[in-house]
Amino acid sequence: MNAFQKVFDWKTYIFTALAVISFSSFVAVLFGQTIPGIILAFFKIAGEYVILGAVFIFALAWLLKAKPHNRPKEYFVIPFDVFGKKSVIDGIRTQFKTHDVAWSFMKQYKESYPFYNFALVSDLPKSDKPTIFRYI
Incomplete structure (x- = not known):
């Protein structure tokens, strides 16, 4: 064997x-797909649990x-004249069972x-004065 073949052994190279190509491929797959995939999957699931926990x-x-609302059982429409005093208008209905009909x-x-x-207005159970719901 000549000196060139000893120094430049093709099998070794x-x-x-x-070995370098397979190791670099392994490292590329490890750091490019495997680790980010595991981390992203973890944070995706963790994010879902955080949102679900916040909703609960x-x-x-x-x-x-939340408290049950004590809705009044009766509503009244009270007319006021231009001076702001209570007045009576003959022929109008002033007593109602529901808010929407009274409105x-x-x-x-x-x-x-x-x-x-x-x-x-309506009389609420825990109030001394009638409560005004709407005014026009």
């Missing part, structure tokens, strides 16, 4: 090149704070009697 905490807080009649009264103002 081929095996070294294959909000729902629980809402349920604890509808109150709007109709305002169109029919433009010089009067109307208040939609």
Whole structure:
């Protein structure tokens, strides 16, 4: 064997090149796909649990704070004249069972009697004075 073949042994360089290429491929797959995939999957699932936990905490807080509403059983429409004093208008209905019906009649009264103002009131159980819900 001559000196050139001893120094420049092709088998050694081929095996070294294959080892470097396979190791770099392994490192590229490891740091390019495997580790980021695991981390992204973890944060995706963790994010879902954080959002789900926030929804449950909000729902629980809402349920604890929510109180059943004590809706009045009767509503009254009270007319006021231009000076702001209570007055009586003959022929109008002033007592109602539901808020929506009372509000509808109150709007109709305002169109029919433009010089009067109307208040939609009700007596609440824990209040000494009637509570005004709407005023036009």
